[in-house]
Amino acid sequence: MDLQMKRVLINVQGKVQGVCFRRFAQSKANELGITGYVVNNENGSVNILAQGAYPAVDNLIDWCDKGSPQAQVDKVYVQEDEENEIYLDFSILPY
Template sequence: MRRVLIRVKGKVQGVCFRRFALERARELGVTGYVTNMDDGSVQILAQGSAPLVEKLIDWCWEGSPAASVNAVEVNEDEADEIYLDFSITQS
């Protein structure tokens, strides 16, 4: 299992990025959450099999149709908490 924190930067708030991320993560069977950050970026915590998490990371470069992604930063996360679903959380 792989667990990562993904920070997506660019025009990613107010463009349904979180909703599309939710749909893509659920399609892939990846669990975790997506949330807006105060700096205008979006953060995703994703956990699941390494190939599926990698597919979600790749998707982040596309995002929602109205998004304009400038950067995707990925950091491995070592926390023990297990998520059973993928959800949108409030920032």
């Protein structure tokens, strides 16, 4: 079975820093078999680069609408990413 791959850049806005959002995002990505990274932005939002099978990436996007237990997500922006770097795992990056 050939699963189609998807790669997106997700920007999550709201109260998403200081609430373990990145750690929960990493855990969810690992659970779904997604590679890429999550990083805090200086403006208080969080970016996630996610690559993996279509249904898994869509599942992570859906998770971002709620986020970690303490998070208050206001908006989730998703755009297709055309880069071709390959990530072997899902990392938490500093700023």
